[in-house]
Amino acid sequence: MLKLYQFAVSGNAHKARMLLSFLGLDYEGIAVDGLNKQHKTAEFLAMNPFGQVPVLVDGDFSLRDSNAILVYLARQYGDAHWLPNEPQALAPVMTWLATSANELAWGPSRLRVHYKFGREINVAESEQITANLLTILETQLTASDWLALDHITIADLAIYPYIALAPEGKVDLSPYPAILAWLRRIQAMPNYVGMIGMWEG
Numbered sequence: 001m002l003k004l005y006q007f008a009v010s011g012n013a014h015k016a017r018m019l020l021s022f023l024g025l026d027y028e029g030i031a032v033d034g035l036n037k038q039h040k041t042a043e044f045l046a047m048n049p050f051g052q053v054p055v056l057v058d059g060d061f062s063l064r065d066s067n068a069i070l071v072y073l074a075r076q077y078g079d080a081h082w083l084p085n086e087p088q089a090l091a092p093v094m095t096w097l098a099t100s101a102n103e104l105a106w107g108p109s110r111l112r113v114h115y116k117f118g119r120e121i122n123v124a125e126s127e128q129i130t131a132n133l134l135t136i137l138e139t140q141l142t143a144s145d146w147l148a149l150d151h152i153t154i155a156d157l158a159i160y161p162y163i164a165l166a167p168e169g170k171v172d173l174s175p176y177p178a179i180l181a182w183l184r185r186i187q188a189m190p191n192y193v194g195m196i197g198m199w200e201g
């Protein structure tokens with residue numbers, strides 16, 4: 001059976017939880033003890049030398065990084081709906097995975113880590129990155145219901161959790177009606193799973 005090493009509070013792990021649910025895949029969720037630094041033990045570092053969740057294990061195959069996990073699950077167990085094959089459809093999906101690893105992580109995700117967990121960050125810089133990202137998302141989602149294509153793909157799942165969790169980082173989403181409509185659209189999908197702290201429409 002698939003295994004997902006995770007923290008309950010991890011938005012990165014939640015990307016994987018969402019796709020596992022949308023694909024109807026059974027999996028064992030393994031709670032990593034973050035308080036006791038289980039993710040920094042030799043045993044965990046053997047799976048992910050960065051000492052971070054999520055990690056997916058599928059038989060003999062082990063994979064770190066939330067966006068890589070989305071790609072793996074979509075290709076291995078999903079269909080081209082989630083991750084297209086055709087280059088001019090695949091490439092826009094990849095742009096949003098890159099945005100997830102960059103602006104989303106340095107903006108709203110960092111602000112949440114600061115306000116929810118107390119980590120020191122450069123707040124002004126993360127607020128600036130977040131404001132720019134939200135403006136770009138609002139423009140995209142005003143023009144289209146979904147981020148990359150004319151239907152949901154893993155691009156939307158890569159971005160969704162840390163936007164839905166942004167209010168925990170003192171980010172006000174109310175000036176962004178197209179983003180809020182997109183959050184509602186995802187939340188209305190069959191087999192949608194949420195997590196504590198997410199914006200709910």
Ligand SMILES: N[C@@H](CCC(=O)N[C@@H](CS)C(=O)NCC(=O)O)C(=O)O
Pocket residue numbers: 007010011012013039051052053054064065066067101
């Ligand atoms: N690029 C990684 C980032 C993973 C990440 O930042 N995980 C956080 C939880 S959401 C973590 O494990 N933090 C603990 C640490 O860095 O020590 C991914 O997308 O999976």
